[in-house]
Amino acid sequence: MGLFGRNKQSAGLDIGSGFVKVVVVDHSGDQPEVSAVAMRPLVADAIVEGEVMDPGLVADTIRELFREIGLKGKNVIAAVGGHDVIIKKIEMDRMNESDAREVIRWEAEQHVPFDIKSVELDFQILDPLGEGLQMQVLLVAAKRELVDHKVSLLLDAGVSPGAIEVDAFALHNAFSYNHPEAMKGIVALVNIGHETTNVNILEDGNPLLTRDIPFGSRRVRQDLQREKGLTAEQAEDVVQGREQLDDLATLVASAADEVGVGIERASAFLMTRQDGGGLGSIYLSGGGARIPGMADALGNRMNLNTVLANPFEQVPVQPGASGSVNLEEAAPMLLLPLGLALRVV
Ligand SMILES: Nc1ncnc2c1ncn2[C@@H]1O[C@H](COP(=O)(O)OP(=O)(O)OP(=O)(O)O)[C@@H](O)[C@H]1O
Numbered sequence: 118m119g120l121f122g123r124n125k126q127s128a129g130l131d132i133g134s135g136f137v138k139v140v141v142v143d144h145s146g147d148q149p150e151v152s153a154v155a156m157r158p159l160v161a162d163a164i165v166e167g168e169v170m171d172p173g174l175v176a177d178t179i180r181e182l183f184r185e186i187g188l189k190g191k192n193v194i195a196a197v198g199g200h201d202v203i204i205k206k207i208e209m210d211r212m213n214e215s216d217a218r219e220v221i222r223w224e225a226e227q228h229v230p231f232d233i234k235s236v237e238l239d240f241q242i243l244d245p246l247g248e249g250l251q252m253q254v255l256l257v258a259a260k261r262e263l264v265d266h267k268v269s270l271l272l273d274a275g276v277s278p279g280a281i282e283v284d285a286f287a288l289h290n291a292f293s294y295n296h297p298e299a300m301k302g303i304v305a306l307v308n309i310g311h312e313t314t315n316v317n318i319l320e321d322g323n324p325l326l327t328r329d330i331p332f333g334s335r336r337v338r339q340d341l342q343r344e345k346g347l348t349a350e351q352a353e354d355v356v357q358g359r360e361q362l363d364d365l366a367t368l369v370a371s372a373a374d375e376v377g378v379g380i381e382r383a384s385a386f387l388m389t390r391q392d393g394g395g396l397g398s399i400y401l402s403g404g405g406a407r408i409p410g411m412a413d414a415l416g417n418r419m420n421l422n423t424v425l426a427n428p429f430e431q432v433p434v435q436p437g438a439s440g441s442v443n444l445e446e447a448a449p450m451l452l453l454p455l456g457l458a459l460r461v462v
């Protein structure tokens with residue numbers, strides 16, 4: 118602790134393909150509190166399949182966001198994800214964390230399909246209090262190139278990177294902090310973004326599996342344009358619930374079916390387990406979770422209780438922190454950046 122106590126803020130920056138979002142968390146009090154929120158749409162195709170096609174434009178958007186909240190952009194935590202990040206549960210000989218850090222590169226070599234010299238590794242011991250000879254470790258390997266690109270994007274935007282985190286961990290972190298009731302049994306956290314849906318399956322709060330489905334709100338918008346002859350703007354108004362459309366339900370049901378198939382595939386391994394426990398409920402986040410009728414359609418499709426996750430369930434928002442953002446509407450989209458900002462760097 119410093120001489121003047123803790124006075125720390127972390128800024129979680131989520132560079133999504135639809136919206137760039139920042140959530141600032143103040144860690145100086147007894148519990149973390151949100152001190153600023155801002156978000157801005159990205160021009161179509163600035164980011165495609167997770168790849169930044171127009172770094173200058175994305176950097177400008179980040180710079181504007183920090184200007185809007187009046188912060189210089191210190192301690193910024195951003196996320197990486199997608200195909201070039203491997204998250205795997207492995208077993209290794211039981212040892213303490215610092216010993217494990219020494220040998221993790223060697224252990225990882227057997228599990229990571231990339232050249233081990235070109236990856237950044239991290240891990241978490243899942244059963245630190247266990248007594249067996251072996252321990253369960255969650256191993257993360259991200260291609261170094263991916264991390265380097267993210268760091269240089271932040272530097273181009275004039276902000277200073279405090280850490281780069283894996284997106285699935287940030288979601289998990291924010292989810293477990295806000296929804297302790299979901300840390301029992303098997304649940305799926307499904308983050309439906311603009312381009313990609315991340316599925317996280319948890320058992321008693323521990324991550325069992327994460328998977329990405331190539332589906333997002335953009336597809337619903339495109340379907341609306343093609344099938345209903347709407348312009349992109351009109352279709353986006355329907356997706357965001359500002360305009361109504363009579364037979365939207367049919368289209369949303371088929372979108373929910375696609376997400377449902379993805380969740381079923383991701384959770385198929387549960388069927389082979391001896392104890393026979395299947396998915397108990399679904400929590401939704403991301404802008405796609407706000408498409409009118411989506412949560413109900415997915416709940417019906419899966420025959421499971423399906424509710425929205427709320428990043429501010431247990432994290433108070435300071436007065437005035439939300440700025441121009443309508444928090445009630447945007448909350449599901451802010452789970453990931455909140456998870457990033459919960460980290461103290
Ligand atoms: N009230 C809303 N405000 C903004 N976007 C909304 C709203 N309701 C639904 N959406 C949809 O959510 C999308 C953004 O969701 P989100 O921020 O989770 O995606 P992203 O992180 O940008 O995308 P990805 O993770 O796939 O790269 C928008 O493109 C929009 O279609």
Ligand SMILES: [Mg+2]
Nearest residue numbers: 133134310311
């Ligand atoms: Mg996203």
